[in-house]
Amino acid sequence: MGRSPCCCHDAGVKKGPWTEEEDRTLVEHIQRHGGHVGSWRNLPKAAGLNRCGKSCRLRWTNYLRPDIKRGNFTDDEERLIIALHAELGNKWSTIATHLNGRTDNEIKNYWNTHIRKKLLRMGVDPVTHQRLPHDDVLGGALAAAPGLPEALLSAAASLGGLNSVLMQAQALQLLLQAVSNGGAAASAGLMASFSPAADNAMPPPMLNASSIVPNFQDQQMSLLAHAANYRPADDYLSNLASFAEHDAVRQPNASAPTAAAALVPASSFPQEVAAAADRRPVQGFSDLLSEAMEVPSMYSLEDEHFWKDMLAESNHLPL
DNA sequence: AACGTGAGCAACCGCCTGATG
DNA sequence: CCATCAGGCGGTTGCTCACGT
Known part of the structure; x- marks a missing residue:
């Protein structure tokens, strides 16, 4: 017998945008535990959140983490992303490890909304990084x-x-x-x-x-x-x-x-x-x-x- | 002022992999 | 060894806001 099912499929678990209060609850809970989460699956219940553990992890890693760098990407960061993408492809999490404070989700979004279009306009395939047919x-x-x-x-x-x-x-x-x-x-x-x-x-x-x-x-x-x-x-x-x-x-x-x-x-x-x-x-x-x-x-x-x-x-x- | 449209992005979905019992 | 699942990841969706008409 394996583990018990994930809470994500439970009825009544809240979805959608996080409120400030939920954010505060999550941050305070993680801070109380010295920044260690342990089991994401058990976290919502322990923290008093009506959220899926997966959702909590995503919210923390992509938004609430204290070491996240906000704001526009610099030219150097953009160049690095392009270079890393040429080498690694859509390995956003791996690419993110090379950019301090940037999340994989943020890099992925930036790629899809900015860099990808820019490369297309330049006649470069954003997937292969080769000239387009x-x-x-x-x-x-x-x-x-x-x-x-x-x-x-x-x-x-x-x-x-x-x-x-x-x-x-x-x-x-x-x-x-x-x-x-x-x-x-x-x-x-x-x-x-x-x-x-x-x-x-x-x-x-x-x-x-x-x-x-x-x-x-x-x-x-x-x-x-x-x-x-x-x-x-x-x-x-x-x-x-x-x-x-x-x-x-x-x-x-x-x-x-x-x-x-x-x-x-x-x-x-x-x-x-x-x-x-x-x-x-x-x-x-x-x-x-x-x-x-x-x-x-x-x-x-x-x-x-x-x-x-x-x-x-x-x-x-x-x- | 109202409406339509597109960009940006937070969040969800679903698959994959390694861990666990 | 196998069944099952948690966590991680990439893809996608849908909401919000800015801007144009």
């Missing part, structure tokens, strides 16, 4: 971009044939431009959401592309000027998949820091580009993308500096 990079970036039309997300997904993150990002940028009222001139509304200043409605640019590739901004402007030749047909979105299939260009070695890095705020569109979009005739999607193919491969996860740079850069990102 190309299709997923946009997905990851866009997952953190609520409010985009479903059709646009589908359109982005259909660009999977473009085998470069940068190309996809460029293409998406142009799609946004094109979808929005049929020309770059009127694209400010959608594209503005890519601006870091737009109330965080969209993910901000991640790595500073301009610092990685000389004249990156010039290349962007050149591309946008080229894009100005394009005006979407009415059935643009519905035909997009076949467009992408027809125009798929493989660049197996092409890579980029992130999708978001290639995005340029609408506010930086030259007015002449916008005006040109309203004048020039429609051209094929392949023409639209041809110049994107010429943007050089810039950055690689295989590059030994990737993580160093990424972590350094992450410190400057808003959450």
